[in-house]
Amino acid sequence: MKIYNLDESNSNDTVFAFSQEKKIHLSTDDSPRKISKSSAFDVPRYNSHMMAAAKKELRNDDTIIAVINFTICTLSFIQHGLFFENNYKSTEFVTYLRIFILSLSISSILWIVRRYEIKLIMLLIRYKVSTRDTVFSTGLYKIMFIEIIFTLVVIPPYVDWTFDIQMLGFTVEYSLSTVLTFVSMIKLYVVVRLFGHYTEYTQEKAEIICSKHAVSANAFFALKCYIKNSPFIGIGSFFFTMSIFSSLAMKLCEEPDRLIDDEYTGSTLSAFWDDMWVIFYTTTTIGYGNIYPFTHLGRVICILACILGNMYLGMLVVSINRKMEHDEGQNLSYAWISREYLKKDIRKNARNAIRKVATLFLLHKKWNSKAISPIKPNGIVVYKGVWVKNDLCHMSEAQYMKKISIYRDLKKSLTILKDLNTQAREVGTSDFDLILQFEDAARIEFPKITKKIREKINKDEVKKSDAIVESFRPMEEASDNIREFTKAMRRKISHAVRRKTLVPSDTQGNVSSPIRSSVRRLTNV
Structure with a gap:
């Protein structure tokens, strides 16, 4: 892909197949950035194929950079393992590996520069910059230089530097290879870019829809959509990736021997599976404690793993809760089935209440009582400061106590009936x-x-x-x-x-x- 300068004398020159109206302003001070402030995809149809080609080139460049960084990380771990087994002394094979890692890092710089040139072309196609803008005038050079410097942080050949760190009662000897191997793990952040390129939530149709709603269809948006659509797969992948990354980092921190009183003590976390076990019971907040990290860096990694584990468990609970929610049909079915079973209890309590009312009314007739109410018992009443015994004036104490007992059963049945009616009315209805x-x-x-x-x-x-x-x-x-x-x-x-x-x-x-x-x-x- 190339950018051609506009020559008004030659009508065959084109700048990304811009329309004739736009071509007139490309050589003047009225740049496309000043003319058009529309959304990212409000461009002529002639430029749609150029945008698709630019995205394809950007995806290919990010794929190559991700493969290079993954290769650098793998080779860094291999050379560090050989370097550690040889008591922090480089062998000929380790030197060759380091030279190859350095050459891969230098080659990735070319792809990084090309990547930001493609991003500049995409801005030009979207009319956000003019043809006279460069990587330096648009400010893209800042991120590009940071990424280049971070890429060049690799293990240099013929360098076997080591240094001691004082811990709690012992000394641990680390090497420059340990630090730079850990840095090579951080370079795998480019995998997130690949996820943003190859997922369906960042394609052309998705970007058009997002632009209508003022949303950026980037990798973070795609990651959230993927977790929302497939929560268990997304959360499981997150947990697995975090466990592998934390275990490798802990292995780098805990594998050196500890020097205690001029005697070396072997590490209990030199094996990868032991580190994986520590990360697992720390992440799930179980905490067996049979083996645990000794160094400060290993403890920091455990703390970070515990924090991420709490986030993971919270997301897992929310995902399970969402999966257990009924859809509209299931909710209606559940509501009507529950109401069918509640009808039995409602009828039973309604019959009991009617029986109690009939019993009280018949007893009132049988006793020929002159009480105020045939249903509700009326005890001692105060009227104008005078204590009046209402029902007890017209019936015996045994009759009065029997009336109170039946009335209590009636109130209990009515309360249960009210609760059942409320439950039947609200079943299948969420808080929302x-x-x-x-x-x-x-x-x-x-x-x-x-x-x-x-x-x-x-x-x-x-x-x-x-x-x-x-x-x-x-x-x-x-x-x-x-x-x-x-x-x-x-x-x-x-x-x-x-x-x-x-x-x-x-x-x-x-x-x-x-x-x-x-x-x-x-x-x-």
Whole structure:
């Protein structure tokens, strides 16, 4: 796969079979990344075959890288076993193995670089980058360099370094080969990529569906879907892989001999199956304790295995619970079968309750009792501070005690009958269905509740408004009285002024000026 530069003078040049509209903008500042911000698969039909080819090339590269890393891990364990048996001294065969491992690591660098170039091409096909972008401008070089450096961490030939670590009362001698062999195990993370490539949950149709729901169809999504679809196979594979990985790591940590008081003591966990046994009883939280790790690293691995084991057991319980759940048909069948068997108990308790009621009623007639209720016994009653013996006033103590005994049996039968009816009504209904029923009931009753609340609020507002009106009414009456009194006084004063009977005058018969002015003010009111 190659990227061709666009030459406007040559109409035969194409850039991944882009449409003519897109080709016009490839040589300008309006890159496809600025033009199109659609989902990953909103591309022209001309580019679909290029995307499929890029994915195929990426899958092939990841497969080759995974095979190389698996080979490096296997050869690392082989050379470390031979190196350990020879007392941490390299033999000619061990040196050849290390040279071959180093050559495989260098060759995998080429595939890693090619892998990230293909990822850049896929981004270009999806219109997320322009043709002028590179691995460095897009930021892909960071992850690529980390992966290259991690790939080059291998056991160099002709290097037999060893170092001692002080433990609890003893010394353990490790080698550089032990550490780098453990690192080669971590390189198997590329297997997860293969799972993402070859599973059906990351194919083209699955990615189109996921893009509609804003979900990334990656390896982690495929792993969750696989565990949900086949929980026992997925959890079993996880447990088996974790046990093998932990056992190999513990073997590397526990196989060296322990130096105690200038004497070497052989390890109890030098065999792989012994390490497997320790991981098994630690993961399942059994803890026999017949053999156990001595080194700090071995204990750390046991702790991690215990944590993962608890996760494994939790997932196993959840998976079993899901598998034991009924589907719709099974749930209906179970409900009706259970109700058929519950009918017998319901009828039995109903007959017992009816018999008890009839017995109490007939005894009431037989004893010719004048009790308040022929069914319910009424003992001592307090009425206005006076203690009244109700039933005991009309029947003997033996009759009263017999009535109480029969009534207790009646209450017991009715309680059992109520529980059986509830059980028959709710059988086959899960907690989720009950929650939905409660939600439906609340949804139905909510309009009624809100209507009642509004009516209550309106009544309160009406009451408040009525109270306000009532409080203003005396004030209005007082103002009306004042207004009527003022009108009456105005009429009287006007009448008196006209007749000049109430107003004193001066010697010439004219009204005095102060009184005249006051009268005018009153008349103008």
